Amino acid sequence: MFKVSNNGNLVILSGGNTVVWSSNSTGSECSNKPAVVQFMDIGNFIVWCRDKNSAKQDLIWQSFDYPGDTFLPGMKFGKDMVTGIERPMTCWKSTDDPSPSLYKLNVDIKGYLQILGWRGPTLISRPGPWNGLGLSGYPSEKPNKIFTFEFVFNEKENYYKYEIISYVLRRNVLTWDGKTLILHWI
Template sequence: MEDHSMYSSLWLLSLMLSDCAALDSLHSNQPIQDGKTIVSNRNTFEMGFFSPGKSKNRYLGIWYKKISVCTVVWVANRETPITDKSGLFKVGSNGNLVILSGRNTMVWSSNSMVSGRSYNPVVQLLDNANLVVWDTDKNNTNKNLIWQSFDHPGDTFLPGIKFGKDLITGLQRSMTSWKSPDDPSIGAYSNILDTNGFPQIFGLQDQVLVSRLGPWNGLGFSGFPIN
C-alpha cells in the first residue's frame, strides 16, 4: 500500500512539473490559442496574445517575462488586430507562420516558406526575443533558418536585431513607432538606414526628415547633426 501511494505521488508530481515546464518551441501540429503562451528557454521573454493599454483588441506579441508591467518588444499583426479572444497562431508544414481568427480567417502571415519538402518546421522563441522558424531534418540534428522576427523590427531595438537594407534580397529593415500606447499599428515616426553613399540613419516624422545620424566612417557614425 505504501509503495502504491509513493508511485501515485510521483506520478502526480511529474504531471505537475510537466504542466509548469514552459515550452519555447512549437511544431506544425502544436498551434497556440489566445490565453496560451510560449516562453524562451531562460524565462527571459514570453510570446502570446495580449491587449495593449486600454484597448480590447488582441495582438500576438513578445514581451519581457520577468517585468511586472507588460513591456512588449515585438508585435506580429500590428495592422490587423483581432477583436475577440478567438485568435490562433501556428506554423504550417511549409514553414509559414499564420495568425487566424475565430472563423479560420487569416489575419497575418510571415509569408515565409521553404522550397521543396520541409521535414520538420519548428518555431522557437529565443532568449534574445528573436522568433525564428527552423527547417530541421528527421533526427532534429540539423536545422536551417527559414524566417526570423529580427528581420522585421517594430519600435524596439534589441541586441542582435537586423537593421538597414539587405543588399542581396533588398529587404529594408526599419524601426517604426506605435500610434499610441493603446495601438501598436505603425505611427508617425520611423528610423531608416540610408545606404545611398556612406550609410546614415535618418529619423522621419510622416516622411519628413527630422534628424540624421552619420555618416558611417567604417568605425562609427562621425557626427550627430540635427536638421
C-alpha cells in the same frame, strides 16, 4: 489561433479559420521536413526547418527581420541586399495602439552609411554618416565594458548592430512620438 502551417509559414487565424496574418515565407525548404518554432534567449522568434536525418536546420523566418519599435542586441538594423529585406524601426501610433505611426528610423544606403529619422515623408534627423568610428554628428562611441557596435557595408548587407558584453540589459526604443530611448537595466 497561432500556428505553423505545413509549409513553415507562421499564421494567425481568426475564429473562422481565416488567415489574419502570415509570415509569407516560401517554405519550399520544408516540403518534407518538420517546421520548428523557437523563442531564443536574445528575444528572436524563429521558424526552422529541421532535417530528420541530421542536425541541420534551415532558417525560414525570424522576428529580428521585422524590428518594429524595439532594437535589441544582435538585431541587424539596415538592409539585406541579397533578399531585399529592409529592417527599419517603426514606432507605434500611440502608447496603446501598435499600428504603425508616421515616425521611422532607417539606415540610408545611398552614399555613406547613415541613420535617418523620418516623420512621414519629411526627414527630421540625420546624425551624420558613419566615419569608421561612429556617426560623425554624435560624439564618438568609445570602447566600453557594456556593449560593442558595428556598421557593415558590403555587397550583401548594409546594417548597424550592437552586442552586449556585460550583464547589463539594453534596448533601444522608438517611441510613439518619434523619440529614441536607450534603456539600460543594471
